[in-house]
Amino acid sequence: MVIKNADVVLKDGVKKLDLRIEEGRIAELGKGLKGEGLDCTGLTVLPGLIDMHVHLREPGFEKKEDIASGSAAAVKGGFTQICCMPNTRPVTDNKVVVSYILNRAKEVGLCKVRPVGAITEGQEGKNLAAIGAMKAAGAVALSEDGKSVLSTGLMANAMMYAADFGLKCLCHCEDASLVDGGVVNEGYYSTLTGLKGSIRAAEDVIIAREICLAESLSLPVHICHVSTYSGVQLIREAKARGVQVTAETCPHYFTLTDAVIASFDTNTKVNPPIREEKDRLAVIEGLKDGTLDCIVTDHAPHHADDKSVEYDLATFGISGLETSFALSYTQLVKGGVLTPEELADRMSGAPARILGLEGGGIAVGAPADLTIADLHAKWTIDPAAFVSKGKNTPFGGREVFGAVRYTLVDGEIKYQG
Amino acid sequence: MLNHKDVLGLYDLSAEEIDEILSVGMSMKKLLKQNIKRLPHLQGKSVTTLFYENSTRTRCSFELAAKYMGAHVVNIAAASSSVQKGETLIDTGKTLDAMKNDVIVIRHPMGGAPRLLAKTVKAHVVNAGDGMNEHPSQALLDMLTMRENFGRIAGLKVAILGDISHSRVAKSNLFGLKKLGAEVTMYAPRTLLPTGIGQMGAKVCASREEAVEGADVVMGLRIQLERQHAGNFPSLGEYAGFYGVDDGVMRYAKKGALVMHPGPVNRGVELTSALIDGDTSRIEEQVLSGIAVRMAILFLLTKEEV
Numbered sequence: 001m002v003i004k005n006a007d008v009v010l011k012d013g014v015k016k017l018d019l020r021i022e023e024g025r026i027a028e029l030g031k032g033l034k035g036e037g038l039d040c041t042g043l044t045v046l047p048g049l050i051d052m053h054v055h056l057r058e059p060g061f062e063k064k065e066d067i068a069s070g071s072a073a074a075v076k077g078g079f080t081q082i083c084c085m086p087n088t089r090p091v092t093d094n095k096v097v098v099s100y101i102l103n104r105a106k107e108v109g110l111c112k113v114r115p116v117g118a119i120t121e122g123q124e125g126k127n128l129a130a131i132g133a134m135k136a137a138g139a140v141a142l143s144e145d146g147k148s149v150l151s152t153g154l155m156a157n158a159m160m161y162a163a164d165f166g167l168k169c170l171c172h173c174e175d176a177s178l179v180d181g182g183v184v185n186e187g188y189y190s191t192l193t194g195l196k197g198s199i200r201a202a203e204d205v206i207i208a209r210e211i212c213l214a215e216s217l218s219l220p221v222h223i224c225h226v227s228t229y230s231g232v233q234l235i236r237e238a239k240a241r242g243v244q245v246t247a248e249t250c251p252h253y254f255t256l257t258d259a260v261i262a263s264f265d266t267n268t269k270v271n272p273p274i275r276e277e278k279d280r281l282a283v284i285e286g287l288k289d290g291t292l293d294c295i296v297t298d299h300a301p302h303h304a305d306d307k308s309v310e311y312d313l314a315t316f317g318i319s320g321l322e323t324s325f326a327l328s329y330t331q332l333v334k335g336g337v338l339t340p341e342e343l344a345d346r347m348s349g350a351p352a353r354i355l356g357l358e359g360g361g362i363a364v365g366a367p368a369d370l371t372i373a374d375l376h377a378k379w380t381i382d383p384a385a386f387v388s389k390g391k392n393t394p395f396g397g398r399e400v401f402g403a404v405r406y407t408l409v410d411g412e413i414k415y416q417g
Numbered sequence: 418m419l420n421h422k423d424v425l426g427l428y429d430l431s432a433e434e435i436d437e438i439l440s441v442g443m444s445m446k447k448l449l450k451q452n453i454k455r456l457p458h459l460q461g462k463s464v465t466t467l468f469y470e471n472s473t474r475t476r477c478s479f480e481l482a483a484k485y486m487g488a489h490v491v492n493i494a495a496a497s498s499s500v501q502k503g504e505t506l507i508d509t510g511k512t513l514d515a516m517k518n519d520v521i522v523i524r525h526p527m528g529g530a531p532r533l534l535a536k537t538v539k540a541h542v543v544n545a546g547d548g549m550n551e552h553p554s555q556a557l558l559d560m561l562t563m564r565e566n567f568g569r570i571a572g573l574k575v576a577i578l579g580d581i582s583h584s585r586v587a588k589s590n591l592f593g594l595k596k597l598g599a600e601v602t603m604y605a606p607r608t609l610l611p612t613g614i615g616q617m618g619a620k621v622c623a624s625r626e627e628a629v630e631g632a633d634v635v636m637g638l639r640i641q642l643e644r645q646h647a648g649n650f651p652s653l654g655e656y657a658g659f660y661g662v663d664d665g666v667m668r669y670a671k672k673g674a675l676v677m678h679p680g681p682v683n684r685g686v687e688l689t690s691a692l693i694d695g696d697t698s699r700i701e702e703q704v705l706s707g708i709a710v711r712m713a714i715l716f717l718l719t720k721e722e723v
Contacts, residue, residue, distance in 0.1 A: 188613030192428070194528035194550030194585060197612065264529035309505055312527040312548070 001411065002033045006040035006372065009047065009344045010362055019045065021368040024410035029364060040372055043405055046344045047361050048080030048369025049325060050351040052141075053170070053224060053248060053296035055317070056082075056113070059100060060089025065301040065389045067101065071110035073299070073321040073388035075415035078404040080111050080369035081351075081359060082299075082321075085145040086118040093118035093129035095137035102138050110414050111407075112369075114140040114357065119158045119169060125150045128158060135165040140355050143170035145224065146271075148206045150176070152213070159219050168355070170222045173206035173231070174272065183312055185258045185273040193261055195311055200228040200279075203272050207231045211238040211245055220244035222354060225298050227253045227272040229282030236291040246354045247286075248296045251327035252318055252394065254283045260394055266307040266314035267394045270300070287346060288337050294350035297324045301390020319390030323381055325373065327395065329402035333375075340375075368411035377403035419717050423535040423542040426551035427592040435557070435593055438713045439570075442561045445716075446709035449485075458716045459488035462519040466492045467509070468545070469525045474680060474704070475545050475555070479522045482711035488519075506530060510537040519719055523547075541718040549583050549611075554714060555679050556589035558707040560597070562699050563634055565706070566675060571598030576628045576670070577619075578662055579638025579687050580649075582609045586679045587638055591619050604628035606660055608649040609640075625666050632670040636677045637662055637687035653686050663689045675699050 003019040008029070018033035019026060051074065057065035065073075067084075074082045084101060086092035092101065098115045105113030117134035119142045121127045131142060142162050148171065149155040159169050179198045184190050186197025207223055211234060214221035226232055226249045238245045252270060257277050260268045268274060286292035300317025307314050328347060332338040338346065348371075352360025359369045381398045383391040407415035419434050427435060448456065464483040466476050476492065483490045495509075504512075506525075513521055514537075522543045523531050528550035535542040546552040564570055575594055581587045581603055591601050595618040602620045603610070604627070615621045622628035629635055640656055650656050667674065676688060676698045684690045693700060 186612050188616050191588070191611040191613045192617065194548050194588065196549070264532050305505075308507055310525070310527040310530045310533060 002035040002037035003045060003372070004033070004037045004039050006043055006045040008045045008362060009340050011341060011349070014044070014340050021411040024368055026362065026364055026366050026368050029362070038406070042374065043372050044340065044375050045362065046371045046373065047348040048359055048407070048409065049078045049347045049371050050081040050357065050360060051079045051297050051299065051321065051324070052083040052294065052351040052355060054082040054084050054299040054321065055087065055301065056084040057301060058088065058104065059097065063303050064306070067104040067113065068108045069387065069389045070299070070301070070321070071105065071108045071113065073386065074111045075407040075409070076387050076404065076417065077321040077323070078325045078371035078373060078407050079321060080371065080407060080409045081114060081357060082111055083114045083116050083140060083355065085116050085143055087123060087146050091118050091122050092116070093121050093123070095130060095133040098134050098137040098139050111409055114355070116141045116143045116145070116170065118142070119144045119149055120154070123147070125154065128161060131162055131167065132165055135167055139167070140357065141168050141170050143172065143224070145170065145172045147176070148172060148174050152209060155210070156213050156217065159213055159217060159221060163219050166356070168220050168222050170224050171206070171210045172224045173203050173210065175202050175205050178202035178205070183269060183273070184261050185275040187258060187276055189258045189261050193264065195261060198273060200230050200275070203228050204230050204234060207234050211235070211243055214245055215243045220246070223247040225250050225253070225272060225296065226283065226286070226292055227275050227279060229279045232282045232286040232291055236286065239291060246293045247291065248294045249283050249287065249292045250296055250298045251320065251324050251331070254280055254287065255327055255331050256280070256394060264311050265394060266309070266311055267318065267392050269311060269314050269316055270318050271316040284332070284337055287332065293346070293354060295324065295328050295346045297321050301388050302392045303389070304391065307392050317392065318394065319386060319388050319392045321388060322386050323393060323395050323400070325371070325404060326379070326400035326402040329375065330400045334401055368408055370408040371404060372406040372408070374403050374405050375401065377401065379403055418720060423531070424553055424714055424718065425531050425535060425542065425544045427553050427556055427589045427596070428551065432596040435596055438557055438710065438717060439561050439564055441713035441717060442557065442706070442710040443565065445712040446561065446565070446706060449705060449709055454485045456486045459483060459486035459719060462719055463489045463491070463517060464520045464522065464715065465513055465518045466490070466522045466545070467495065467513070468493065469495050470546070472524055472546070475524065478707040479545060479711050482708050483715055485708070486712055486716060488715070506534055507537045510534045514538040514540055520715060543714055543718070546585055548585065550585055551589045552585040553589050554707070554711050555586045556593045557710040557714070558703055559590055559636070559677060559679070560593055561706040561710045562677065562703050563675070566699065567633065570594065573599040573633045574602065574631055575599055575634045575636060576602045576604070576632040577636045577638065578604045578625060578628060578660065580609045580640050580644060581605045581614065581638065582611045583641070583644070584638050590636070591617060602628040602632065604660070606650050609644065625660060625662065626669045629662070629666055629669045632674050634675045634677055635662060635667065635670055637682070638679065639681065640683055640686050653683065657686050661686055661688065662692065664691060667692065673697055677703060679703070
């Protein structure tokens with residue numbers, strides 16, 4: 001198949017090119033390529049988007065999402081590879097669950113699903129999980145997502161042991177004693193609503209701890225969903241002195257501020273919480289200067305029953321796979337922060353590098369994982385139209401630019417919109 | 418008449434609406450003082466109190482307010498834990514609505530719960546205190562008491578001291594008093610002072626003397642023993658010594674300044690017993706104001722339908 005007349009986002013800029021796909025890989029890039037084709041005049045071809053932080057909920061919470069619905073949401077959102085977090089039931093802390101996820105994903109056959117294993121057994125923070133066995137079964141990283149490994153000593157051991165298997169720890173940073181039941185950012189709006197706030201330090205102290213461990217052990221570490229201006233600065237300073245730290249953030253942290261909680265809309269409840277304008281601006285600055293390497297969704301689908309309750313009782317999380325690209329494109333490229341090739345790096349190249357995944361760029365020989373979008377298309381986010389089971393988004397009704405038209409995985413069209 | 422279906426907080430109500438509740442409340446209080454407790458305003462109406470948190474004073478006050486005006490009153494005491502295991506608030510609300518309740522008075526340990534209920538039901542919802550959010554009827558009764566004593570709210574200086582962080586009363590008072598033109602000063606240990614309260618119009622002071630300086634009203638807020646266990650201050654004794662209000666502190670206030678407290682009081686912690694029982698105390702007066710202002714709220718909410 002030949003993709004014709006597209007604006008192709010390469011590492012060094014956007015070029016009008018044709019692209020030949022053979023046996024699932026990019027075989028040729030050039031002008032006027034002959035053959036049966038897909039006319040992409042007016043469309044932009046990006047390297048297949050990679051989301052390294054997704055909750056697929058299967059096994060265990062299929063009412064919220066399953067591998068089929070999550071994969072469908074992923075390809076609709078332009079994602080060709082997604083990494084799923086281990087807070088399933090049973091917890092993904094052993095090779096059996098890793099294999100189950102991979103098998104289900106293969107049966108579903110939409111996007112590439114890369115399981116992330118738990119750091120400790122049952123995510124209980126006591127014994128290390130079967131890290132070697134999970135790696136052998138196909139896990140691509142480790143995470144205790146949803147919480148931090150409480151014991152600093154155990155975390156140090158986890159980083160060292162994981163490194164033996166070439167795995168990185170993806171760290172959700174949260175000091176539980178500081179959060180202490182907080183459900184929103186502590187600030188003007190927590191006081192206004194009377195909702196219990198959590199201060200930035202609840203996130204920052206663990207970011208600092210993980211950086212200290214990485215520096216002291218000369219090992220890599222990855223910081224999940226950075227939301228604070230001070231966290232961005234901690235990572236920036238660490239990178240400047242050579243610490244092997246990488247980091248991610250999510251569209252809600254660079255799009256929203258905690259003013260949205262004044263409505264008590266439980267779709268704004270997410271962990272870490274949406275913070276203030278200076279945090280939002282710092283996250284954008286971090287994405288621009290590369291302090292924050294990549295954009296993830298932290299796709300956290302929930303059933304309406306989990307959100308149609310008091311704010312304190314509602315579950316944390318935003319369903320993000322189907323809105324991430326448009327929000328990122330609108331906010332960052334339209335907003336003049338990133339070039340299209342920089343956005344492609346934050347949403348594809350960087351995650352591939354961080355986790356050592358195949359893909360992440362458009363080049364001859366690379367897998368034909370491609371996201372083809374109409375960047376001029378303006379549309380309105382409608383949660384009811386989500387294919388994810390999770391309709392929980394604070395972005396309903398928002399106008400955005402950038403619509404995914406085709407998602408190709410290994411050269412096959414897996415989504416067409 | 419109120420422009421809102423519900424009374425969820427003083428942040429939402431306009432100065433005119435607050436003023437109207439206080440004016441009607443003043444009339445109700447006059448009747449109550451004449452021991453008139455058989456009014457027709459709520460005849461044929463049903464009022465349900467739905468309390469997910471323990472309360473004697475507020476629930477009794479709403480119940481009597483409704484009964485003095487002839488309403489049918491049902492009281493539901495729902496343990497907050499039952500919310501988590503049993504019926505959701507939305508489903509409970511739908512049930513109460515189906516029973517043709519005209520007003521639901523809700524107290525809930527979680528901020529925003531009355532708003533969730535109000536969105537669900539056709540009945541009028543009155544917030545009787547939600548988490549750390551608001552307690553509008555308490556602030557209105559405080560303001561009624563002030564207006565009764567001073568003839569006005571505008572220009573008064575009100576000092577609020579105590580656990581402001583966890584106090585829905587402090588916030589509702591702040592919103593209401595500022596809307597009607599009063600000045601509000603606050604003082605508390607930093608561990609019990611919420612972020613951003615200054616941006617909401619309170620003057621946050623550096624000492625209790627500064628807070629009380631020139632005040633017309635000094636209001637103490639309850640210090641819960643559990644805050645000591647949470648590490649917010651070392652002991653109730655230390656609190657009383659450094660943050661409590663006594664005669665010495667009151668000397669900075671205007672002569673004859675009123676002493677108020679939403680109750681229940683910890684004698685000798687927020688306020689000394691001498692102040693609680695003294696001539697300038699309006700703590701008991703506040704209780705009767707409470708019934709009057711709740712009568713006004715219930716009447717004004719249901720009036721349009723008569």
